[in-house]
Amino acid sequence: MEQLAAAGLDLVAIAILAFAVYFPRHRRRDLAVAFVGINVGVLAVSIVLGSATVGAGLGLGLFGVLSIIRLRSSEIEHSEIAYFFAALALGLIAGLSGGVTWLGVTLMALILVALAVIDSPALFRRYREQRLTLDRAYTDEVALRAVVEETLGARIHVLHVREVNLVSDTTVVDVRYAIDKNARRDAAAAHTRTLTQVGS
Structure with missing residues (x-):
């Protein structure tokens, strides 16, 4: 039950990231969908890894491999790379935490707030x-x-x-x-x- 609550929290977080923060600013439907898809995939895999005997090191390795696959494309902006990493991180935090914890909630909120502020159109708009x-x-x-x-x-x-x-x-x-x-x-x-x- 705790794992399901963590998964629900992750879905709320990635929805905020993709459709409330990213899409209104960049208007790229393909990447918004990619963020959600990658996040859910990483969440599912990290839940399996967390329930098995493997350590978090394999999860971090997955983080690196998945990030490299898409980031080699020249069609993605540097600012959008941050959203990919955030989507990966949200899924890993929720999946490997084993449940809803204050640390997990704080880290997920920190990721969302950081991107919302740093990618704000009002910041360095000139x-x-x-x-x-x-x-x-x-x-x-x-x-x-x-x-x-x-x-x-x-x-x-x-x-x-x-x-x-x-x-x-x-x-x-x-x-x-x-x-x-x-x-x-x-x-x-x-x-x-x-x-x-x-x-x-």
Whole structure:
């Protein structure tokens, strides 16, 4: 009965993680379903492991193997990797604890609160990252930085040159930047003026 209560607690926790925290922010149905599926699978396996003579070391090994399988994909964002680990951790905590304990409840709540706060849209909302392909081959980093800042209307914090192609005359850069509030306001005003002119 205690194990069933722990399983129920896990289902509540993964539902909160996948559908109350993750999905409203990222809107990826496939990953929300994956989080629940992985969590329930890990929960079932960890219950079996907990009831057998094997130790928690095998459960942690399972944690590592399952995480590596999906995380090799390039389609998942770094922030979403945290949700995969959280889904795995919730299942292992509920499955290996043998019942509802204060430690298990506290750790599961800690995981949910940590992701809810750290992945909040209000936290570092001005900061972005992008990969840009420019229609000119830039070998001068100072000139490149100036062009990227003007293009994005933002303050560049980190700029990594990934490729300079002198044949096709292109430059590929990864940029981490902070959006300038004044630049965004000016761009919005310019867009409004353009729409007004087109309408008239």
